[in-house]
Structures are given as structure tokens and as C-alpha cells.
Amino acid sequence: MSDRYAVLGNPVAHSRSPDIHAAFARQTGQDIEYGRLLCPLDGFEAAVREFAAGGGRGCNVTLPFKFEVPRLAARCSDRARLAGAANTLRFDAAGWFADNTDGIGLVRDIEHGAGVPLAGRRVLLVGAGGAGAGVLGPLLAARPAEVVVANRTLDKAHALVSRHVSWAREHGVRLAASALERPGDAFDVVVNASASSLQGLSSPVPPEVLGAGALAVDLMYGAAAAPFLAWARAAGATARDGLGMLVEQAAESFHIWRGVRPLTAPVLLALCASLAAAP
Ligand code: NAP
Secondary structure (H helix, E strand, O other), rough: OOOEEEEEEEEOOOOOHHHHHHHHHHHHHHEEEEEEEOOOOOOHEEEEEEEHHHOOEEEOOOEEEEEEOOOHHEOOOOHHHHOOOOOOOEEEOOOOOOEEEHHHHHHHHHHHOOOOOOOOOOEEOOOOHHHHHHHHHHHHHOOOOOEEEEEOHHHHHHHHHOOOHHHHHHOOOOOEEOOOOOOOOEEEEEEEEEOHHHHHOOOHHHHHHEEEEEEEOOOOHHHHHHEEEEEHHHHHOOOEEOOHHHHHHHHHHHHHHHHHOOOOOOHHHHHHHHHHHOO
């Protein structure tokens, strides 16, 4: 029987993770089966325990349960501990292991997918929810000159920044929190990790945040990302959606479970083509 994995969330029907992991499994010759599991909003822990008891080997966790994952695990990676949230569980017999692969997925997509090294750059991170929390630590570890975290609820940006102060100092990065209205001008990289695109908005921050030739990344993808991407292009930036990050974070989870690292570029190409062909 194939080893079983799944993505757990609510909603989860839209998730492309099963297609991505099926492609990784074909490419690497791993015998796995990967499905979607819709969890009741008040029933995540019961659902994940039932999946593990039924023979599951590990899972991904998506909205809105990522903050519930660390307390279920016997061991957390440093990046999951720093984020206070995790998107990957491996059901080890000795105790579950939790990790957060979102941030390393974003960093790989920016540096290798978009070809923009982060070292020495000025970065604006918009959003301090689950995604913002997951990506901040790995962004800092890439040693940009500065990261400003801007959030609609300013207190949450401050809280996220204060959790990362020592990590930022260790990596020589200036780190600050800001409201959305005036986070600063002319950043080299702007990451929209807020849910604004889900609500049909173009951008939660003013166009002055984009420096000449800036890279603007929306973690959203598909039609919902189009207004942000159009806003970024109109301001002269290079625009990128969240599909590259989605494939990269999945590859890191696959590596955690299977010990092999799949090639991401062909899987991203196939995913883009299938989304473009979708009605
Ligand atoms: P979340 O935990 O619900 O957080 C939502 C964040 O968006 C909060 O910071 C919230 O601000 C902010 N926000 C909501 N509406 C806003 C608006 N109208 N204007 C400005 N800010 C607004 O959600 P999440 O897990 O962080 O997910 C955020 C986005 O990232 C989603 O679109 C998700 O699909 C995407 N994502 C993509 C990937 C990928 O692999 N590509 C991975 C993870 C997440 P407040 O604090 O003020 O509420």
C-alpha cells in the first residue's frame, strides 16, 4: 500500500498540493498517495489524530490551522518555533515533528525562481498573519539590509517584529514594524503576505513602496492575484504570484517526509500551464 499524506484545512477544495505532490512522486519514484482533508473549524486536532491513527505518514496544514500545529508536535524545527506556526507534520513513531516550509519556499522562489538575491536588499513584508509569521524568519536569514513589516493591525506587526528581534540582530538586519499607510519608499522587494487579494483589492500599500526595478510578490495566485500584479506592473515593478512559493514549500515538505528533493521548475511550469488552461 502507498504511504499516505494529505493537506488539512478549511476550506481545502481549492488546494493544488495533491497535484504538486503527485508530480513530485512520479518524478522521484516515491510510492505515495496525497489527498485533501476538510476539517471542521473546531475539529482540527481530532481530524489530524484520526488521519495519523489510520496510517497517515504526515500532512500539510493550511488556513486557518497553522497556529495549532506546534503544540501537537513533540519536536519543532527552529523556524516553526520562531514563527509560532507550522504547515508540515511528520508522524514519527518517537513523536510528531513540526516544521514551517513557507518561508524557505518564498526565499527560494525569490532567489532562484525570480533570480533576485536578497542579501543587502530592502524588503517590505505586508501582512502579519500566518503567512507573514511563517516567512519572516527565513527572509531575515537571507540577510537583507532591512525588513519592514507592515500590517493593517499595527499591534500584530509589532508583536511579530518583537519575536524576531534577536534573530534579525544575529543576521545583521534592521527590522521595524509599520502601519500600511506609510511603510517607507523605494523598497527592492515587496511581499504581499496579506489576505487583501482574496478580497479583490489591488494593493494594501501605496505605489511609492516600489523602487525602480523592484520585485513585487503576491503570495496569492490565480485570478485573485491579478489586481495586485497589475498594480505592481503599472508602477514599473516586476510582478510575481505565489505559485513558485507554493511549489517550493511543497518540495521542502516532500524532502522532510521522503528524504529526497524533487526538481521544482518542471512542476511549476506544468502547474502554470494547467491554471492558464482552466476555464
Ligand atoms: P491570515 O492568517 O488570515 O492573515 C491575514 C493577514 O492579512 C493579516 O495580516 C491581516 O491583517 C491581513 N489582511 C486581511 N485583509 C486585509 C486587507 N483588506 N488589507 C490589508 N491587510 C489585510 O492569512 P494567512 O495564512 O497569513 O494568508 C495570507 C495570504 O497568503 C492568503 O492569501 C494565502 O492564500 C496566502 N498564502 C500563500 C502561500 C503560498 O504558498 N503561495 C502560503 C501561505 C499563504 P490584520 O492582522 O489586520 O487582520
